[in-house]
Amino acid sequence: MGYDYLIVGSGLFGSVFAYEAAKRGKRVKVIDKRNHIAGNIYTEKVEDIQVHKYGAHIFHTNDKKIWDYVNQFAAFNRYTNSPIANYKGEIYNLPFNMNTFNKLWGVVTPEEAKAKIEEQKKAAHVEQPNNLEEQAISLVGTDIYEKLVKGYTEKQWGRKASELPAFIIKRLPVRFTYDNNYFNDKYQGIPIGGYTQIVEKMLSSELIDIELETDFFVNKENYLTQFPKVVYTGMIDQFFDYQYGTLEYRSLKFETEILDVENYQGNAVVNYTDAETPFTRVIEHKHFEFGTQPKTVITREYPASWKKGDEPYYPMNDKKNNELYKKYRELAEKVPNVIFGGRLGMYKYFDMHQVIGAALTVVDREFK
Template sequence: MSYDYLIVGAGLFGSTFAFEAAKRGKTVKVIDKRNHVAGNIYTEKIEGINVHKYGAHIFHTNDKEIWDYVNQFVEFNRYTNSPIANYNGEIYNMPFNMNTFNKLWGVVKPDEAKEKINDQKAAFGIDKPKNLEEQAISLVGTDIYQKLVKGYTEKQWGRKATELPAFIIKRLPVRFTYDNNYFNDRYQGIPIGGYTQIVEKMLNSDLIDVELEKDFFENKDEYLKDAKKIVYTGMIDQFFDYQYGALEYRSLQFENSVLDLDNYQGNAVVNYTDAETPYTRIIEHKHFEFGNQSKTIITKEYPRTWEIGNEPYYPMNDKQNNEVFNKYHELAKRTPNVIFGGRLGMYKYYDMHQVIGAAISVVNQEFKSN
């Protein structure tokens, strides 16, 4: 065996583990099927602009230890996530707050907005929300649901809102203040110079070898012999040859355009919440770093049905899929010398700070006797 650890996937989870293992004197090999490191947080410089190649990523956390940890690799700017919603040309602030309510209903005070929402909730007759539609209406009323939630959500997930679990919408902030900051977290920002450098610095060690454009499954048996332990961050169902069936995901397609303009939409992220627009949002990357370049780059983000062979982005954590995952998770616990982690390995939606936290937790468990 050539290495102490073989890490499958050079994303944030695998790279954090590699960094910590090398700090402890362990030899590590990292492979990734893509032609670059950093997984979905990869940023590529085009026309002097750091382009988020796999969708918008805004780092945010309330955990000072995680914030200090990531700041050892890069300096962050003061970017605050304040997306806006475009519904057939009408512009609304997100998260839903007093600016949103004032634009929609003309209300000025929080009590007026709450009364409006409560009236609409009562008219709909919701007691205990059973699906996403009912949960959304219980949070923000029917007007906001119809204009700013329903179309976007059904495009994103490819299902009717009445067929989606209620928990999905619980992540959505609702505020009765005039505050357009999407996150409540104490720490927030974008790495100055892009995200890729974080992972590059994590993997910059004489004890870490990195091999790109290497598909673990093309030589799985050989890779399993190449190290004492495997850290696997790919799809858990694929690792076990889909023996309980394939888990469901949502995929994405990105359409990039370089425009001979200095400012296309005036904001980094604009969500398109009507059902007719085929994409869910447009990202204008220069605004993440307050760029003043003469050109701009935009990305239209299209949700796609996932099939085996496509890139998986969002796990479909409904009851049926979670039951299948639990079977794979039991298999994983009985698989010696393989550690499963990350969004795909644990079939769980993670933000970046949660990925780092989960990786550090695994590291602490793995090296607790050291």
């Protein structure tokens, strides 16, 4: 057929690989089961607003090489991620910082805030955190844990915080400054005109053919026979017919509305941290690009349990699942003509810059 590579999935990992392969003169076929390219970073224009179809995506990195790489494909604005938390109508700044501590406790100095957290940590008798609940209390005390962590996290993961591994919350930013910037990364922004254009440009080479609404598993054996090499970005356990059992994922459901108001919530992302509200956050898309359109588009994000056939969004990287993944990883290493990549192929939570970095590492190894 003349192709050098079949790429399964047109998300960031597959598209970076396709772009780099075509630059080196390789012929590539990209297939995707969805009816559009760009995977979960897909954006589409609604009411002249770029809507993040699969949840909020904010690009951030400390790696200048990755930042320069992605800026080849789009101009980025100066958007700074500063989400807020709504707890039963009370509004708090995220990440947890001096603005949060001041509103909650009336403290003004970092020393006062640290003393308050230490006092609550001692009262909770947390010495060596063994689970997410204990880890969170050790970082921010019981008040913030109860109002801003517990309900949100248990909705997100569908488990009690005391049953979740501590490492999930270790990336939780806690700042003793009056700074609402969620990320400390040097480079941050949103592509002006949305993310889809990035993948369109990556896949624009005449050496790349794209086939949408195409399920790899309908013709899996033929694909593996016909193509010299396959880059697979789907679920690794599905590739091996779940022979060791099913890895666990969390899914999401999105409810999007066009509203006849100019400004619905005053911020791009508002997290709902109480247990009673069924969604975890509301995204108002226009604020990612400082929009002034007369209408607005909002999306409510509902975490959901996952079963086969549902869209998998987050790997459940607890001990049991990580051990099961190792078995699949060992199987993958015995299939030399298949490269497994991306969040599902590597069963790992990746931010966008990490996906690009992982893809470029594979490219370097493949074309050295």
